[in-house]
Amino acid sequence: MPLEFNYNNMRKLFVISAVVFAVLGIVFTVLPMGTIAFLPIGIAFVLSLLANYQSKTNQKRLPKIILVIAALTFLVVIGKVVFVKDVVVSDKQFEQNKVESKKEDIKDLEGL
């Protein structure tokens, strides 16, 4: 009985931690954090495997869901890293400010 109690506690710990890291993984995947997202995703993956190992047959559903989420977010991050290029979008307001600033600069320089 004490052994089973420990196993249950450990399972709960793994499941809760896996959920937390999976949520972090999703947040990092949505944010432009790049490969940093692999960190929470990897931890969620490992914890969900451990939780799955600790679970009885009728308790394996949640760890498996977390495992799938971790795998999916991993694929999304890979996709973003491979296909989304780092580009600077042309900012019309910024460009306009530069042009006007330069005109003003010329006036200042003429006065020097």
Next chain:
Amino acid sequence: MKKIAFVICFILTFGSGYAQIKSNEKLVYAASYNMSGLMTQLAQVTMNTETVKTTKKSFLHLSFEAATFSKWDKFFKIRDLYETYVDPATLKPSLYKRSIYEGGYTKTEKYIFSANGNSISSTTKKKNRPETTKSFAVGASTRDIISMIYKLRTVNFSQFKPGQSASFIIVFDEKEYPVYVKYMGMETVSAGNLGKKQCIKLSIAAKTDKLRGKDKNLIWITSDAAKVPVLIRFSIPVGTGQLTLASASGI
């Protein structure tokens, strides 16, 4: 972010040696920030040179532009522009301007250097604050941070011994900062479209709380005549990061 912008400018300041600064030079960098031990690319930094003529004389317009990559714009947009107009021969600044937009915070600064370089008339405007003007005295050798970048490219570091330093004075946020550049030796570094280049390794130190650690603010500049800064590593109170040269043209 102001600290990061300062450091990026500041570190880039310590460019190269005894090269003639050409007009229409363009250097593009990818700026990365260290998050949990992994470098994440945040912004693109572009440095340009251009000749500007007035009715009386010709100036070299030096600009430094930092813009976050589009993926970051929704979260923390940065559009910083630092400009200076210098004498093409001496690189002595006449007009310096700074316009920053960092996550909604804005600030503009304009310094007009007196003819003898002993004083500056500044105009500053911060977000939601009235414009202020001020005149203050500076040393004759004091430069703005951008002109310093290029001035350093006239320093002949090949004559330096490891551990030997050069000192400079820059003006930033209406204050003067002494800056020390220590020659640390030669290393081969990847330099974007220039391939692998033999570089001069320099360590930057300044009497400011904006830089941290001993020999943790480093810059590698090519040892050839172009003296292009190719890699910059910085350590500041909020973390560490680096700038890597992506492309260089007109050098």
